Amino acid sequence: MNKTAWSQMDLIREAFHYQSRFDGSTMVFKIDFPVTEDPGFPYLMKDLALLARTGFRVVIVPGAKEWIDAVLSEYGIVSDYAGTTRITTTQAIPLVEMAAFHVATRFMTGLSASRVDAVIGNFVRARGLGVIEGRDMEHTGAVDKVLIRAIQRVLQEGMVSILPCIGYSPTGKAYNVPSDEIALAASTELGAVKLFIVSVNGGLRHGVYTLPETIPVRENCIIGRLAPQEAEAILQLNQASTEDKPLQHLRLALQACRAGIERVHLINGGEEGVVLRELFSNLGSGTMVHADEYEAIRSLKSADIADILRLMEPLVQQGFLVRRTGENINEKKADYVVFEIDGSVHACGALHDWGEGQGEIAAIATDPSYADKGLGRRIVRYLIDRAERQGLYRVFLLTTHTHDWFELLGFTEASVESLPTRRRNNYDYHRNSTIFALELQNRMDNLA
Ligand SMILES: CC(C)(COP(=O)(O)OP(=O)(O)OC[C@H]1O[C@@H](n2cnc3c(N)ncnc32)[C@H](O)[C@@H]1OP(=O)(O)O)[C@@H](O)C(=O)NCCC(=O)NCCS
Structure with a gap:
């Protein structure tokens, strides 16, 4: 057999190894809004549909921040923030709901193109944040409970579950809940084997942050793997950059690892085949935060x-x-x-x-x-x-x-x-x- 045939065989072996390892397991994809506007988005949806069709249980948590900003600004509403949390007012909540469901529909449409069914659901029970430091947070909420049994029923049917950033109180009041929080709660409560944080930034880049000296770096300048203590050290060394997206993603990854998710992947959703590469080869292209002893x-x-x-x-x-x-x-x-x-x-x-x-x-x-x-x-x-x-x-x-x-x-x-x-x-x-x-x-x- 020639060299190319050998490497193809190796690739197939590697893919089978991972396929059998993860078959039937739940994976949560938290996907930032800008990814839906990237030319690579339809390919990303194709790959997620492929996973759903081959026995993986796929849950999508769409981020909608930028789209909500655009819709609110169209209606002349300026949001106030408490830290990085938007205060969603009574006037804004119907528009926020509309924007969140619009974004969720983009995912539904993408999956339909690959003939995979999906359900956008009221899977999150939320409670209002109330008054914090004298400020009424109005329709800004937190996850009270993820309705696991409802999501499981959808997944068992081979359909994809989509969880927009809206939660409902038992009395039917709608709250805007941060999608990071939903992704964290859903992945831990569903016992997901992996959480993917998909953005247009991808993994953490060398040269941008102050890093502990021991962190190995890939040729493409991406930091490949981080143990939780290394992720924590990076967050501490770069405390000043609170607005930095990749660091926010790293914070979420660390929280997820600490909550029991074995592997969290920070990937660039615009990169062709990025999910498949990350899943079916051990040479992924993003940053992985691993709770277990990976190597x-x-x-x-x-x-x-x-x-x-x-x-x-x-x-x-x-x-x-x-x-x-x-x-x-x-x-x-x-x-x-x-x-x-x-x-x-x-x-x-x-x-x-x-x-x-x-x-x-x-x-x-x-x-x-x-x-x-x-x-x-x-x-x-x-x-x-x-x-x-x-x-x-x-x-x-x-x-x-x-x-x-x-x-x-x-x-x-x-x-x-x-x-x-x-x-x-x-x-x-x-x-x-x-x-x-x-x-x-x-x-x-x-x-x-
Ligand atoms: C030598 C060998 C073990 C290195 O393995 P590796 O996992 O790639 O090594 P590391 O990642 O730890 O180190 C890589 C560094 O060493 C350098 N390096 C690798 N082979 C080298 C060589 N023969 N001479 C000088 N430098 C070498 C690389 O350029 C790289 O440098 P960088 O860190 O500045 O980029 C591997 O190339 C090998 O299997 N060689 C053939 C078997 C052999 O000779 N074994 C030793 C006899 S006991």
Whole structure:
């Protein structure tokens, strides 16, 4: 099979892996109004319809702020705000309802074009905010309850549920409720596996915010993944930018993670295929805030051996790695670790203890589609930590092509004579690998 066919097969495998993992699960999409005006909107609707048709339960929470502003301004109504919350007056509420349902209808129309049924419903029970600091908030409300059973009935029928930013009191009074709040309540109460925050901004960009030093950045300058504590650190470092949309989205993502949603994705709704890419490959293009341990280095299991042989094969063929058989690896299984992302192995490495206080770092390999994302460095750092914990005083490695990379990690060239006796006796003079070593007490500065 040629290279293109292999990568197509890999793509299909990856898509099946995710499809079976998420099948039947609920996903909530909070979609900002400007996305509906983007030329990419019909494609976004097509992809959501595809998800609904293939067994996913899709809930849409449309944001309508800009459209409500436009409608109110047409009728000469200027809104007052308490912080970032609009005070919806008795005069404004019929227009706000009209605007909110108009936006919801845009989604309905988009889904109808793909022959997927949708229901715009009175799924949110709301209560008025009352008087806050002397100001009557009138028809501005908060979520009292999301009517889960009604939404579930719609979803069970394979239809999409649409929740406009209007909630109703038990006595039938309408309130304008922030769509962020509805999205948060709906995703937690429905037990959604994911919340997508879809805007025209997409993920968080490097260079725009003050960031903690440890945050890794993608080539496209988007911050790919954040643990809740990292998201919190960013929010704290940029407290002054309260009006900034992506930071508001990050705040919502953090709240959702803390409320139990495992993964929240900040994506750009105008980007072709963005939802499918984020869902069916582990190389999404937005920012993901993850509550669970998304990526992990762990010990090798027997079931991983085939995966790491596959990972190593092209590197063996290029002469970067020595050939190992499944039996070789199995014999030293306890020495190996793998880097797992979303259930698949994307890098590996091993630490072999040769006695005399020295360990060999070996079999370091990264899946090329995950190159330059820090996997290799993290595996090496993990193995060095392991060597320290085992009481070794020195780690070394043999390399034919990768000396520059190890030098970057603080290793320095060493001689064959410096190897422990058993390894020295095994040294293959024909392969003529260069030896690099690291004294463990000196390593911290280089691998920060
Ligand atoms: C070397 C290898 C493990 C790096 O994996 P990785 O996960 O892409 O590495 P990281 O993301 O941690 O580091 C990437 C950085 O190292 C640099 N780098 C990668 N390979 C390099 C090399 N051979 N020489 C010098 N620098 C290298 C990248 O340009 C990148 O630099 P940047 O951070 O400035 O952008 C991977 O390329 C690989 O599998 N190589 C083949 C197998 C091999 O040689 N193993 C070592 C023998 S034990």
